[in-house]
Amino acid sequence: MGNGHAQCRHLGQIAHFFEGVCFGLFLSMSIVTVQLGQCGNQIGFEVFDALFNDSHCPRGLCSKKENEAYQASCKERFFSEEENGVPLARAVLVDMEPKVINQTLSKAARSGRWKYGQHSCFCQKQGSGNNWAYGYSVHGPRHEESIMNLIRKEVEKCDSLSGFFIIMSMAGGTGSGLGAFVTQNLQDQYSSALKMNQIIWPYGTGEVIVQNYNSILTLSHLYRSSDALLVHENDAVHKICAKLMNIKQISFCDINQVLAHQLGSVFQPTYSGEGSFHYRRNPLGDLMENLVPHPEFKMLGVRNIPQMSENSLAYSTFTWAGLLKHLRQMLISNAKMEEGIDWQVRPPLSGLPPLGKMSVNREIHFNTSIANLVILRGKDAHSADVGAFKDPALYTSWLEPVHAFNVWKTQRAFRKYERSAALVSNSQSLVKPLDRIVGKAWNMFASRAYLHQYTKFGIEEEDFLDSFTLLEQVIASYCNL
Amino acid sequence: MTQSVVVQVGQCGNQIGCCFWDLALREHAAVNKKGIYDEAISSFFRNVDTRVVGDGGSISKGKICSLKARAVLIDMEEGVVNEILQGPLRDVFDSKQLITDISGSGNNWAVGHKVFGSLYQEKILEKLRKSAEHCDCLQCFFIIHSMGGGTGSGLGTFLLKVLEDEFPEVYRFVTSIYPSGEDDVITSPYNSILAMKELNEHADCVLPIDNQSLFDIISKIDVMVNSGKLGAAIKPKSLVTSSTGVFKKRQEKPFDAMNNIVANLLLNLTSSARFEGSLNMDLNEISMNLVPFPQLHYLVSSLTPLYTLADVNIPPRRLDQMFSDAFSKDHQLIRADPRHSLYLACALMVRGNVQISDLRRNIERLKPSLQFVSWNQEGWKTSLCSVPPVGHSHSLLALANNTCVKPTFVELKERFIRLYKKKAHLHHYLQIEGMEESCFSEAVSSLSALIQEYNQLDATKSMPVEDLPRLNVAV
Numbered sequence: 031m032g033n034g035h036a037q038c039r040h041l042g043q044i045a046h047f048f049e050g051v052c053f054g055l056f057l058s059m060s061i062v063t064v065q066l067g068q069c070g071n072q073i074g075f076e077v078f079d080a081l082f083n084d085s086h087c088p089r090g091l092c093s094k095k096e097n098e099a100y101q102a103s104c105k106e107r108f109f110s111e112e113e114n115g116v117p118l119a120r121a122v123l124v125d126m127e128p129k130v131i132n133q134t135l136s137k138a139a140r141s142g143r144w145k146y147g148q149h150s151c152f153c154q155k156q157g158s159g160n161n162w163a164y165g166y167s168v169h170g171p172r173h174e175e176s177i178m179n180l181i182r183k184e185v186e187k188c189d190s191l192s193g194f195f196i197i198m199s200m201a202g203g204t205g206s207g208l209g210a211f212v213t214q215n216l217q218d219q220y221s222s223a224l225k226m227n228q229i230i231w232p233y234g235t236g237e238v239i240v241q242n243y244n245s246i247l248t249l250s251h252l253y254r255s256s257d258a259l260l261v262h263e264n265d266a267v268h269k270i271c272a273k274l275m276n277i278k279q280i281s282f283c284d285i286n287q288v289l290a291h292q293l294g295s296v297f298q299p300t301y302s303g304e305g306s307f308h309y310r311r312n313p314l315g316d317l318m319e320n321l322v323p324h325p326e327f328k329m330l331g332v333r334n335i336p337q338m339s340e341n342s343l344a345y346s347t348f349t350w351a352g353l354l355k356h357l358r359q360m361l362i363s364n365a366k367m368e369e370g371i372d373w374q375v376r377p378p379l380s381g382l383p384p385l386g387k388m389s390v391n392r393e394i395h396f397n398t399s400i401a402n403l404v405i406l407r408g409k410d411a412h413s414a415d416v417g418a419f420k421d422p423a424l425y426t427s428w429l430e431p432v433h434a435f436n437v438w439k440t441q442r443a444f445r446k447y448e449r450s451a452a453l454v455s456n457s458q459s460l461v462k463p464l465d466r467i468v469g470k471a472w473n474m475f476a477s478r479a480y481l482h483q484y485t486k487f488g489i490e491e492e493d494f495l496d497s498f499t500l501l502e503q504v505i506a507s508y509c510n511l
Numbered sequence: 512m513t514q515s516v517v518v519q520v521g522q523c524g525n526q527i528g529c530c531f532w533d534l535a536l537r538e539h540a541a542v543n544k545k546g547i548y549d550e551a552i553s554s555f556f557r558n559v560d561t562r563v564v565g566d567g568g569s570i571s572k573g574k575i576c577s578l579k580a581r582a583v584l585i586d587m588e589e590g591v592v593n594e595i596l597q598g599p600l601r602d603v604f605d606s607k608q609l610i611t612d613i614s615g616s617g618n619n620w621a622v623g624h625k626v627f628g629s630l631y632q633e634k635i636l637e638k639l640r641k642s643a644e645h646c647d648c649l650q651c652f653f654i655i656h657s658m659g660g661g662t663g664s665g666l667g668t669f670l671l672k673v674l675e676d677e678f679p680e681v682y683r684f685v686t687s688i689y690p691s692g693e694d695d696v697i698t699s700p701y702n703s704i705l706a707m708k709e710l711n712e713h714a715d716c717v718l719p720i721d722n723q724s725l726f727d728i729i730s731k732i733d734v735m736v737n738s739g740k741l742g743a744a745i746k747p748k749s750l751v752t753s754s755t756g757v758f759k760k761r762q763e764k765p766f767d768a769m770n771n772i773v774a775n776l777l778l779n780l781t782s783s784a785r786f787e788g789s790l791n792m793d794l795n796e797i798s799m800n801l802v803p804f805p806q807l808h809y810l811v812s813s814l815t816p817l818y819t820l821a822d823v824n825i826p827p828r829r830l831d832q833m834f835s836d837a838f839s840k841d842h843q844l845i846r847a848d849p850r851h852s853l854y855l856a857c858a859l860m861v862r863g864n865v866q867i868s869d870l871r872r873n874i875e876r877l878k879p880s881l882q883f884v885s886w887n888q889e890g891w892k893t894s895l896c897s898v899p900p901v902g903h904s905h906s907l908l909a910l911a912n913n914t915c916v917k918p919t920f921v922e923l924k925e926r927f928i929r930l931y932k933k934k935a936h937l938h939h940y941l942q943i944e945g946m947e948e949s950c951f952s953e954a955v956s957s958l959s960a961l962i963q964e965y966n967q968l969d970a971t972k973s974m975p976v977e978d979l980p981r982l983n984v985a986v
Contacts (some may be wrong), residue, residue: 068790068791072789127512127513127791127793128512128550129512129550129787129791130787130791133787155512155513155647155648156513156648156650156793156795157791157793157795157796158795159793159795159796159798159799160795160796160799160800160892161795161799203796203799233871234889235871235874235875235878235889235891236874236889236890236891236892236893237790237891237892237893238796238800238892239800239801239856239887239890239891239892240799240800268867268868268871271868272868277868278868279866279868279869280866280867280868281789281866281867281868282789282790282866282867282895283789285867468981469978469981470888470889472979472981472982473885473886473888473978473979474886474887476886476979477885477886478804479803479804479886479887480799480802480803482804482805483798483799483802498982499982499984502981502982502983502984503984506984
């Protein structure tokens with residue numbers, strides 16, 4: 031009798047063990063975020079805040095068990111546990127001067143809900159002076175060891191690393207130059223981990239006079255060392271704040287919060303497959319697999335629907351059909367938000383050749399995609415019909431729609447939106463903005479203005495020319511889709 | 512965070528410097544209520560335990576004990592510096608930071624530069640090194656001087672070369688008071704031209720200012736204050752010309768109001784580096800963005816608003832008006848009209864409750880009326896600092912690299928030539944060891960070359976802007 035009991039207990043223990051392992055297998059892999067410069071750190075804070083608040087949102091519109099699984103998955107991806115139960119963001123904060131990091135740390139600590147690790151920051155006393163060359167050639171090598179050590183410590187805290195999410199602007203000196211340097215290092219030291227760079231494109235009418243130089247140097251370097259470039263343009267987000275959110279006096283905080291909302295709608299957990307109720311494990315890996323089939327085409331954009339002020343939200347209801355119809359037209363007509371969409375633009379009739387190669391000068395143009403990912407969150411997400419996105423006319427001819435299009439779903443609503451949809455696309459929509467930046471940089475380069483500031487720190491005219499060449503190639507490749 | 516050292520040279524430089532320190536203390540007192548010595552204060556002040564004798568007294572954190580200015584005061588006459596040391600600011604300056612003489616430079620650049628330069632070189636170096644040692648991370652030297660006299664002009668520019676050699680990594684920002692048309696110093700054209708050559712070669716950035724413009728601004732404020740047109744009182748602290756009321760009980764000296772404007776310029780220039788904001792701008796970004804070619808480093812500045820109304824019933828001057836004023840020729844600190852000349856670059860440094868949308872709206876609004884050089888059509892550098900200046904809810908400092916600075920240089924050159932042709936007072940210079948006629952001709956060449964650069968840029972003004980053909984790549 032005694033032996034029998036012992037045997038049962040022993041089997042029970044083995045069962046528990048396997049259950050633990052199986053549960054572990056379904057836990058999400060982690061993402062380590064690197065926040066660089068003023069922009070990167072200000073945005074990083076809003077992103078973690080949005081992720082945390084959403085995962086603790088009481089109105090998930092799903093079962094308690096569902097909600098808990100969602101929370102656990104989000105937590106594993108972005109937070110680690112501290113002794114007294116306060117979640118620590120899986121993040122490394124880097125800036126070459128202390129003011130912003132100090133602010134960021136205290137904002138997080140003040141919230142009481144989550145915080146940054148005390149020792150997760152690297153800071154210096156003097157900034158990069160908006161000088162890409164200084165960020166890349168001086169700060170980079172000088173602080174390489176310290177920064178990579180901090181990143182390593184954060185990686186070691188992860189059970190399983192999905193990859194890196196690097197947040198930076200390309201107009202300044204630290205985010206752009208040091209960001210490019212760090213990304214290159216990550217490629218060398220963590221060759222099997224994925225890297226996605228979240229890049230903020232500055233307002234067209236200057237924030238920084240040398241922003242176009244800094245931009246082309248950043249983009250050309252990242253194109254070689256990053257796996258995907260997720261782009262947000264300040265001009266576009268600003269319009270969303272003005273037109274959709276109805277904010278009168280728009281601050282950078284407002285802009286960053288809209289951005290964080292968009293990123294949250296991409297990175298929060300979704301089911302791993304049709305009919306599955308387990309959450310996807312490898313967010314970065316899946317994003318790359320779905321959206322970056324070819325290394326020549328790495329630029330991704332995000333669109334989100336609906337986006338509105340919280341006041342208006344209470345009075346609005348949406349159907350999946352309506353949301354998806356708008357989202358598809360936003361994609362086709364290259365609209366960045368759901369207001370002012372041009373409904374005249376249509377995909378070319380299938381079977382017929384396209385209306386001629388895209389020219390950056392033509393106004394009305396159909397936006398061809400390489401790949402699209404639609405993410406649906408909320409009530410009855412499983413019943414939403416995404417067929418219209420599978421239309422081959424939307425895509426370039428060298429990929430079958432079945433490979434070019436993917437959809438992720440979860441019942442669990444995102445923040446206060448009963449139904450919301452996000453679209454991450456690899457398409458021609460960034461070509462015009464990129465072309466404008468390259469054009470302005472080229473005009474300035476021709477006059478040799480400001481070059482002495484770069485050559486002072488080892489970035490020569492050759493380096494500029496290399497960057498121009500690479501980016502012209504990217505533009506041409508996208509235009510020829 | 513970084514520190515800056517102010518080097519004030521000559522009578523004018525020291526008077527302005529004195530006003531600067533007065534206002535800096537006032538600003539920090541208003542922002543830092545708890546009396547903690549923080550990084551913002553440390554950018555211009557040391558915290559010293561005065562009970563400790565010698566050098567060991569520096570305190571890097573905690574409560575403020577005694578603030579000492581990061582400054583070096585140089586004058587070849589004793590009058591002004593003595594007055595400072597006997598005045599209410601005497602405790603702010605360390606007696607070891609002074610270099611004085613009694614005889615003065617006699618309004619002679621050569622005496623200031625050659626005679627006193629070599630006489631005091633070692634001492635100057637020693638004081639500068641000491642002030643640098645007190646800094647954790649020294650980023651910038653602010654030199655304040657006038658161009659028309661002897662000490663500020665001659666010794667002040669001698670300093671530049673010393674700074675460049677000794678501290679090559681540290682920025683040299685020079686605030687230079689240029690002589691007005693009715694200047695009573697006959698030799699001011701000589702002094703100015705000789706000083707210009709040094710500024711051309713050894714300064715990173717120059718902020719030219721002239722007394723006439725400052726005077727015009729004062730007059731405008733007086734008219735507003737006294738007219739009673741708007742009925743209400745103007746907040747006294749908010750005047751861009753006001754001092755820390757507490758200190759100045761008697762009638763303000765005539766130049767104080769003008770000097771306070773310059774002092775406010777320096778405070779606003781450094782505010783985004785010292786205080787937090789949503790879009791910071793450090794001092795090294797000024798040079799990076801506003802100096803497209805090394806020799807074109809003269810920046811025209813304007814400050815708005817000039818005052819704030821105290822009566823809340825009267826609506827504050829619209830925010831947008833503040834932006835418009837910054838581009839009007841009446842608000843420039845030098846006689847210049849940027850609107851009708853060519854912009855190479857422009858920086859807008861905003862303080863207070865202003866957000867990015869306000870900034871963008873105004874740039875969009877004003878852009879069409881301004882002309883930018885073809886290769887920098889959208890050449891704007893912007894910054895947002897959350898902390899407003901004392902007495903204001905918001906303020907704007909505009910720095911322009913604009914060809915409108917050319918007329919000042921052309922006029923200076925003409926006055927010089929009028930004097931030089933007659934060889935008037937030349938012997939006072941030539942009798943100084945190290946001075947020859949070639950010094951003058953080289954200085955004039957240097958200025959002519961600079962004027963020529965501006966001329967070439969101006970010539971492109973009305974040309975249509977075309978996009979250059981781009982690189983052709985094979986796909």
